[in-house]
Amino acid sequence: MRLSLVVPAAGTGSRMGTTVSKPWLVLAGAPILEHTLRAFRGCEGLDEVVVAAPAEREADLHALMARALPGVAWRRVDGGAERMHSVRSALAATTAGNRLVAVHDAVRPFVSAEAVERVRAAAERHGAAVPAIPVADTIKTIGPGGTVALTLERGGLRAVQTPQIFHRDLLARAYAAAPEGNPPTDDAALVEAIGHPVLLVDGDPLNLKLTYPQDLRMAEQRLAQSQDLRIGYGYDVHRLAPGRRLVLGGVEIPHSSGLDGHSDADVLLHAVTDALLGALGLGDIGTHFPDTASVNKDRDSREFLRGAAVLIRERGYRVGNIDATLVAEKPKILPHVPLMCARIAEDVGIPADRVSVKATTNERMGFIGREEGMTAMATALLIRD
Numbered sequence: 001m002r003l004s005l006v007v008p009a010a011g012t013g014s015r016m017g018t019t020v021s022k023p024w025l026v027l028a029g030a031p032i033l034e035h036t037l038r039a040f041r042g043c044e045g046l047d048e049v050v051v052a053a054p055a056e057r058e059a060d061l062h063a064l065m066a067r068a069l070p071g072v073a074w075r076r077v078d079g080g081a082e083r084m085h086s087v088r089s090a091l092a093a094t095t096a097g098n099r100l101v102a103v104h105d106a107v108r109p110f111v112s113a114e115a116v117e118r119v120r121a122a123a124e125r126h127g128a129a130v131p132a133i134p135v136a137d138t139i140k141t142i143g144p145g146g147t148v149a150l151t152l153e154r155g156g157l158r159a160v161q162t163p164q165i166f167h168r169d170l171l172a173r174a175y176a177a178a179p180e181g182n183p184p185t186d187d188a189a190l191v192e193a194i195g196h197p198v199l200l201v202d203g204d205p206l207n208l209k210l211t212y213p214q215d216l217r218m219a220e221q222r223l224a225q226s227q228d229l230r231i232g233y234g235y236d237v238h239r240l241a242p243g244r245r246l247v248l249g250g251v252e253i254p255h256s257s258g259l260d261g262h263s264d265a266d267v268l269l270h271a272v273t274d275a276l277l278g279a280l281g282l283g284d285i286g287t288h289f290p291d292t293a294s295v296n297k298d299r300d301s302r303e304f305l306r307g308a309a310v311l312i313r314e315r316g317y318r319v320g321n322i323d324a325t326l327v328a329e330k331p332k333i334l335p336h337v338p339l340m341c342a343r344i345a346e347d348v349g350i351p352a353d354r355v356s357v358k359a360t361t362n363e364r365m366g367f368i369g370r371e372e373g374m375t376a377m378a379t380a381l382l383i384r385d
């Protein structure tokens with residue numbers, strides 16, 4: 001069956017002690033919500049995602065979805081005061097028909113593909129299924145004066161996680177019948193309330209809901225440990241020649257001379273492209289875009305950069321950050337740096353604040369100082385998806 005994923009992400013950071021809403025806290029280089037959505041890659045039947053989040057997150061969400069679940073349709077709905085209201089709005093925005101709806105907490109980034117599949121398969125057969133784990137601690141209820149009222153029989157208790165998955169029409173009926181006051185802490189409770197059995201399937205003890213500040217430290221370590229990082233380095237040099245356009249970092253800069261080369265000779269983008277290719281041992285720019293090919297004559301070097309970005313994605317990596325230095329005696333580069341960063345970021349598909357371009361002169365020494373040419377160096381970090 002087709003499956004819609006509903007993620008309430010409108011909550012606040014009150015228990016985390018932060019002003020940033022929890023799903024948007026950055027861990028190991030990406031918002032928690034991005035790690036969470038990434039966990040659903042390859043989930044059988046998944047063809048749409050509905051996120052309940054504030055309108056001002058629309059642009060962030062657009063970029064995040066493209067990184068986490070490329071090719072999956074998505075939409076945003078406004079969240080409500082309570083989790084239940086957010087899920088209700090998101091559920092109403094899912095595609096109608098005979099399909100499954102999975103509701104998953106935005107701050108459970110460690111859910112495993114195996115656990116999702118167990119719940120999905122059970123929900124397809126039984127209409128409603130949730131992941132659950134045995135309770136390790138003894139659970140007691142609180143009585144007067146902070147004393148124990150009752151000790152519960154632990155063997156009969158389960159801690160319930162998400163994703164909770166239901167036939168869409170069943171969950172819609174449960175929400176339609178839900179009373180307004182006293183909202184439940186999970187969606188299964190509403191389905192139980194209309195008398196439909198909810199199947200408990202094996203959850204995963206590692207599928208933690210990040211709730212308290214100490215959870216973040218643990219989560220960051222876990223996410224960082226699981227990351228496969230690659231570093232690349234690029235260097236390039238081009239000669240200055242009269243009558244040529246000067247293009248640096250994808251930006252044309254008015255100047256008395258320009259860099260000479262087969263393409264537009266954008267020395268900075270060439271160094272960046274080589275850093276990206278080098279990180280995966282894919283050779284260099286000349287391997288992929290030879291200067292003997294007429295198709296590359298006067299070519300916009302941004303096309304080389306985009307080509308390298310495609311190769312990286314095809315191999316299952318994404319760009320973490322790029323840092324580049326241009327060495328040129330003239331002209332003044334600084335005013336053009338923000339646009340260069342924006343163009344590089346756009347071409348490799350990352351936020352502009354993950355691209356750094358620096359410029360220095362060569363203190364009038366050597367061929368750079370004599371304005372015979374320019375060099376550029378770049379490093380790039382790639383992260384396995």
Ligand code: MG
Pocket residue numbers: 236237238261265266267270
């Ligand atoms: Mg070059």
